[in-house]
Amino acid sequence: TQLLEQSPQFLSIQEGENLTVYCNSSSVFSSLQWYRQEPGEGPVLLVTVVTGGEVKKLKRLTFQFGDARKDSSLHITAAQPGDTGLYLCAGRDGTASKLTFGTGTRLQVTL
Amino acid sequence: EAGVVQSPRYKIIEKKQPVAFWCNPISGHNTLYWYRQNLGQGPELLIRYENEEAVDDSQLPKDRFSAERLKGVDSTLKIQPAELGDSAVYLCASSPLMGGRSSYNEQFFGPGTRLTVL
Numbered sequence: 001t002q003l004l005e006q007s008p009q010f011l012s013i014q015e016g017e018n019l020t021v022y023c024n025s026s027s028v029f030s031s032l033q034w035y036r037q038e039p040g041e042g043p044v045l046l047v048t049v050v051t052g053g054e055v056k057k058l059k060r061l062t063f064q065f066g067d068a069r070k071d072s073s074l075h076i077t078a079a080q081p082g083d084t085g086l087y088l089c090a091g092r093d094g095t096a097s098k099l100t101f102g103t104g105t106r107l108q109v110t111l
Numbered sequence: 112e113a114g115v116v117q118s119p120r121y122k123i124i125e126k127k128q129p130v131a132f133w134c135n136p137i138s139g140h141n142t143l144y145w146y147r148q149n150l151g152q153g154p155e156l157l158i159r160y161e162n163e164e165a166v167d168d169s170q171l172p173k174d175r176f177s178a179e180r181l182k183g184v185d186s187t188l189k190i191q192p193a194e195l196g197d198s199a200v201y202l203c204a205s206s207p208l209m210g211g212r213s214s215y216n217e218q219f220f221g222p223g224t225r226l227t228v229l
Contacts, residue, residue: 042115042222043220086151088154101146104153105150
């Protein structure tokens with residue numbers, strides 16, 4: 001069973017601060033996705049990274065896939081209250097048929 | 112375009128009672144997933160369908176859980192009998208098949224059904 005551990009589990013910060021969320025595994029993934037989930041809703045895809053070392057930017061969010069394709073990070077610059085939510089990483093195995101979700105990081109951004 | 116539709120949104124039942132959840136995926140999406148999500152944690156796959164075929168049900172507790180997708184479109188997930196530990200959000204997701212595989216495809220999630228077992 002492939003496990004994806006996210007850290008931190010909870011994060012409460014003020015508007016304007018920067019933060020980084022980590023997603024780690026001992027397994028290699030063919031690709032990795034990041035989702036954000038708001039209360040009462042399903043997860044929504046933010047990004048997919050495929051190549052080891054790949055960096056993708058989505059406005060204030062920067063995603064990086066580790067060189068060995070075992071880990072990933074999400075960095076948010078100048079966080080805003082609208083960034084509040086549950087952030088989930090999810091990795092696909094070598095056959096690309098199964099998506100395994102991480103343990104989740106709950107972010108709260110206050111004014 | 113309509114998203115993934117799930118009903119009911121909330122369900123409260125007593126233990127040992129049966130319960131069923133319904134999902135209508137995005138039109139044209141061949142692949143359908145049922146996940147269970149405990150509070151503050153990531154979703155865990157229960158079953159994956161490609162059209163009407165269940166291609167991965169290894170994580171489905173088959174003694175009490177069952178699912179069907181008879182015409183390859185909408186799907187139902189049933190629990191009978193429910194236990195206290197079944198309290199969770201049950202998410203349905205769908206994705207299109209591309210090149211014969213669902214690899215790398217975005218999964219579109221419904222809002223989920225929050226089940227409380229008393």
